Structures are given as C-alpha cells and as structure tokens.
Amino acid sequence: MSASAVSTPTATETVLAVDGVRKIYNEGTAQANMAIDSVSFHVDKGEFVCIVGPSGAGKTTLLRCISGLASPSAGSVTFEGRPLTQVPEQLGLVFQDYSRSLYPWMTNGENVALPLSARGLSRAERASRVTETLRSVGLGHVERKYPWELSGGMQQRVAIARALSYRPELLLMDEPFASVDAQTRFDLEDLILKVREDLGITVVLVTHDIDEAIYLSDRIIVLSKNPSVVREVVDVGLGTVRSQVETRASEQFLALRRHLLSLVMPKDAS
Numbered sequence: 001m002s003a004s005a006v007s008t009p010t011a012t013e014t015v016l017a018v019d020g021v022r023k024i025y026n027e028g029t030a031q032a033n034m035a036i037d038s039v040s041f042h043v044d045k046g047e048f049v050c051i052v053g054p055s056g057a058g059k060t061t062l063l064r065c066i067s068g069l070a071s072p073s074a075g076s077v078t079f080e081g082r083p084l085t086q087v088p089e090q091l092g093l094v095f096q097d098y099s100r101s102l103y104p105w106m107t108n109g110e111n112v113a114l115p116l117s118a119r120g121l122s123r124a125e126r127a128s129r130v131t132e133t134l135r136s137v138g139l140g141h142v143e144r145k146y147p148w149e150l151s152g153g154m155q156q157r158v159a160i161a162r163a164l165s166y167r168p169e170l171l172l173m174d175e176p177f178a179s180v181d182a183q184t185r186f187d188l189e190d191l192i193l194k195v196r197e198d199l200g201i202t203v204v205l206v207t208h209d210i211d212e213a214i215y216l217s218d219r220i221i222v223l224s225k226n227p228s229v230v231r232e233v234v235d236v237g238l239g240t241v242r243s244q245v246e247t248r249a250s251e252q253f254l255a256l257r258r259h260l261l262s263l264v265m266p267k268d269a270s
C-alpha cells in the first residue's frame with residue numbers, strides 16, 4: 001500500500017502546484033544557461049516529498065522557483081491556490097548552511113523570534129512560541145545561549161525551529177543535513193519526521209542523498225540531468241513509521257534504492 005493511501009484516506013488538497021516551470025539564467029545573453037527545461041508536479045497537504053537528481057540537475061534552482069526567491073522564465077507555481085509572486089508568509093525555509101542563516105550576535109531565542117515580530121505577534125505570544133518551538137526540536141535549554149555555543153547539529157535545529165515558529169503550511173528545505181556528521185544526520189532526519197507528524201506540516205526537501213530521500217519521503221521527484229525535466233515520480237510506500245535500522249535494511253528500501261540509483265547515475269540519467 002502506498003504511503004499516500006495510508007495518510008490520506010479522504011480527498012487530497014493540493015498545497016503546491018508546479019506547472020511547466022522553466023528557468024534560464026542570463027536569458028537573452030551569450031551566457032544564457034537553461035537550468036530547468038520544463039518541470040511539473042504537485043504536492044498534497046501533509047505530504048513529504050523529496051527532490052533528487054544528478055549533480056547540477058537544477059534542484060536548488062527549482063527550490064528557489066517554488067519558494068518565490070527566483071522567478072521562473074516560463075510556467076507557473078501555485079501555492080495554496082494562488083499564483084506565487086513572492087515568498088509567501090506561510091512558507092518556512094531551511095538551507096544547508098546554518099552558520100550563515102543564524103545571526104551570531106542574537107541568542108538562539110532571539111533568532112527564533114525574528115520572523116514572529118514581522119508577523120505581528122505580541123511580546124508575550126512571541127516569548128511562549130519561542131520556548132514551545134525550541135522545546136519541540138529538543139532544545140528547550142538553549143534559548144539564552146548564542147548559536148556559536150552550540151554544535152552544528154544543534155544550530156541546524158535552531159534554524160529549523162525558526163522556520164517552524166510561525167507554523168508554516170509548507171516547509172522547504174535545501175540539503176538541510178548535508179553539513180553535519182552521519183549520526184547527527186540520522187537524528188535530524190528523525191526529528192523532521194516527528195515534527196511533520198506532530199504539526200501535520202507539508203515538507204519538500206532537496207537532497208543529493210538517495211537513501212535519505214527514501215527514508216523520509218512519501219514520494220520522490222527524480223529530475224533528469226540539466227536542463228532538467230521530471231524523469232520519474234517514485235511512490236515510496238514505506239508507511240508512516242520508520243526506523244533508521246529496520247527501514248533501511250528492508251527489502252522494499254533496497255529495491256527502491258536500486259531503482260533510484262539507476263535513475264540518477266550519470267550514465268543513465270539522460
């Protein structure tokens with residue numbers, strides 16, 4: 001049974017619709033570079049979708065287009081039924097480089113509170129939301145410390161807390177666990193699965209790590225080499241309960257791994 005069949009027994013609601021998105025950098029100049037040719041897919045409410053593809057396929061470019069940080073050269077992106085023209089308020093963003101996304105002169109609590117002021121929450125609401133959100137990522141004790149007093153994995157948890165503090169509808173993550181050690185990576189993967197379960201949030205995550213994509217996803221969008229199109233959409237179907245030890249050793253996981261590797265290995269990724 002597919003994961004979507006497990007988690008969405010009633011009619012699905014599309015949160016994000018990507019239709020024929022193309023991105024040409026330096027369009028109309030001699031340096032024109034078509035990063036994405038034509039990409040279409042949709043993401044339903046509550047889904048966890050990963051985007052994978054060969055190096056340089058255009059994964060980050062696609063994420064920038066679906067977050068409103070970059071404009072597509074053609075095609076459209078619709079977020080909650082409305083055409084995307086800028087970064088929506090109900091979007092959370094987490095990038096690979098936590099050391100550049102957290103302000104070192106602010107405490108962790110102040111970093112997490114930052115997007116809340118812009119959204120008009122009162123001082124008291126901000127204070128309770130910060131404490132609650134830091135607790136939800138296992139960091140209730142670091143609110144008054146500074147980011148540089150924490151390990152890399154803890155700093156990325158603070159960055160995740162900041163993106164979650166305003167309860168976004170959709171969390172977009174670009175290689176969020178690529179800069180931490182293997183054990184911390186597993187811990188952060190499990191954290192994000194728990195957060196997704198607790199908050200019922202929709203997640204789209206870009207990764208170059210096939211195993212990570214299978215472990216986390218309900219569906220995986222596989223991009224071809226650049227200029228990219230969607231090569232295949234893979235239904236993961238591993239159910240909602242996942243374990244780093246058992247899930248990764250299962251026959252179903254290994255079969256998916258073989259299939260995905262055959263899709264993204266350079267010689268096959270035409």
Ligand SMILES: Nc1ncnc2c1ncn2[C@@H]1O[C@H](COP(=O)(O)OP(=O)(O)OP(=O)(O)O)[C@@H](O)[C@H]1O
Binds near residue numbers: 057
């Ligand atoms: N700002 C930019 N200006 C011009 N070209 C760019 C820009 N950003 C990316 N590109 C080009 O777009 C293509 C796709 O790059 P992108 O970073 O989106 O791929 P990726 O799949 O995320 O790569 P990787 O797997 O190496 O992280 C590449 O050819 C890259 O050189």
